[in-house]
Amino acid sequence: MATTTSNNIKSLHEKLRVDSGSFQQLQQELQANIEARKTFTQQATENEMVLEELKSLEEGANVYKLIGPMLAKQDVVEATSNVTKRLEFINAERLVKRFVDFSRSRSFCFSTRLEKAAEAIEKKFDQTQRDIQILQQRIAQLSTGAAAGGGGAMLDTA
Template sequence: MGSTAALRELQRELENKANDLSKLQKVPRIIRLGRSILFSLELDLLNEDANVYKLIGPVLVKQDLAEANANVRNRIDYISDELKRLDSTVQYLEEKQNSKKEAIFKVQQRIQSLQAGKGKA
């Protein structure tokens, strides 16, 4: 009876660790999606005589292309810093995922050894 309770406890532990891993795996995907959105600025593709507008409240106001480029460059600098921060977060979460996978593997091994011992008895 003791090995059955231990087996159930290990299976519960395995489920909890698998759920934790699943939650952790979603976060880097969301961060990568945000990263691709941040790089979607394409002012460099415009001709010099192209009209550029800036949204101020509910109104679009015509803006000089050079000024728009300067604003975008400042935003890109900010975005680059944010991306570095997000990359380090992704790396940390991936390391945490690997740790959870190792823990899951160890629990699975313990379950298998308990089941093998129970099968022999």
């Protein structure tokens, strides 16, 4: 009976080690997702500011684009078009769809692709965390049971 309990504890420790590794990987994925969302939000904000500046320029104004170490003159219409396309790309990547309900002065934002990915990671993260807690409880119960000489009983989590 003691050998069975010992084997159960070893098996649970191995599962705990694997789940802990998965947990750490999910933490890294979640952090990468957060960083990606921050980057896209920052890029969108910067490009929206540039677009506003371009719209406020008078026709014929000089606009320069940084290309490597050089500033190249660019037409205002072309610059506006480039920034608009860049914003479309950024927003498509974020898949942000904003609708403003003017009668209620509210803005609605549907989930973005990155937010949906974060939600999926968070669900896995939470499940792995629960699995780890259950394994730790099982190990503690088996260890306590083995130390008491009773062989220990397994928690039924199914």
